[in-house]
Amino acid sequence: MLKMVMSRPEKHRMYLKQLFYEIENLGVNSVGIVVIISIFIGGIMTIQFAYALMNPLYPSYLIGLATRDTLLLEFSSTMLALIMAGKIGSNITSEIGSMRVTEQIDSLEIMGINSASYLIMPKIIAVVFIFPFLYIISVFFGILGGLVTGPLTGTITLPEYVDGIKTIFVPYYATFSIIKSLVFGFLVASVPAYFGYYVQGGALDVGKASTQAVVNTNILILFFDLILTRLLLT
């Protein structure tokens, strides 16, 4: 399927138009949920780290540091990709799957349009393009969530939290996670597109394909997370 997807577009301008539409539909429309999840998770992590590091032997800035590094290394890349596999992935499978069962894909083919390329390529490019931005947004709002929740709940003071955020910052963590988010972006778009494109039957089958797509994407994300962590971080 990837060979069909990556073949030369019939008309570049139409594909570009489709790409901008997908960036808005799949990317920009996901910013809200990313912000909400990240703020809450950032806040919850801060409280939990404060609880786990209650021992007076541990310096309190460790709470901010742990929150920051967890967001940088795992949550904003992997966990967010798992969540986005549910939101974006199911959207892609159901959209393409519905087009398949209502003969819209056949209609494109009869017109002489490479349907796989026209429908899937802009989605893959859009998601791969938007994922690093979502990662950055998630890290920012996750840290902000901790910054607000920590002092508000009295688990940590604002200067201690800020101190923790600034301590022992490793820029490579961000580079590593951006590489991961590019790979996850590809998985989140391509796996559900595959399930949607080859669905057969009716509405019920589209629903089943959507579930299968999300489950398989999640497994692949975790599998690639393991491989990339082993390759790039050790």
Next chain:
Amino acid sequence: MIEIKNVCKSFDGNEVLKNVSIVFEKGKTNLIIGRSGSGKTVMLKCILGLFDIDSGEIWYDDRNFTAIGQKERKKMRQEIGMVFQGGALFDSISVEGNVRFPLDMFTRMSFKEKQQRVEFCLSHVNIDKKAYKLSPSEISGGMKKRVAIARAIALNPRYLFCDEPNSGLDPETSTVIDQLLIDLTKEFEMTTIINTHDMNSVIEIGETIFFLNKGEKEWVGTNREVLNSNNPHLNDFIFANKLYALMRRDNNPV
């Protein structure tokens, strides 16, 4: 003209088309009729190249569709218009966007020229200007079919295919669609192939009728001859409708 020669197609050993040879004439409405599962849709999809045939040949005028490469096939498809059973309109774009889509994809027309062509096609199928900006989900089944016809003729095709164009429509709307198909076929001199089991369509527009039974072409004739055939399978198919059975019994002309 479209000619299919000795076409065979099977799925997992189940023979769906058995050595079928048919000539579909230009400027005529060619109807393929038959029971559900007789191989009508498979034949249509074979002619369109959506299914590869096991053996035989498919000719579009002087071009052997089965022998040409994918690139040429793709180019040839721009000469084909197709109306699907459910319309198959693109949900994410408006009525006029659907008709403009093939023009955007395959022509170098200016926006104004494309808009003129869109209006020409939509007015030909009697779609009111108020409906141009609506999405396909906001229009009725009959309108969807008419928009699908407008989209199918947007690139001025030489060949028009319709799969069950009247399914799910009331008799009055069905007659409108039938009339539209025959008018467009004459006006644009197209080779039109219609897959149907709607008996009203058979009588109204069946200039040439091909009856398929269990994957074989059993009968060829016109709408004038179809009620008086001696083929038992065709008679079973047609006179399953009590109205036609009564008409035959009373020897009423159609």
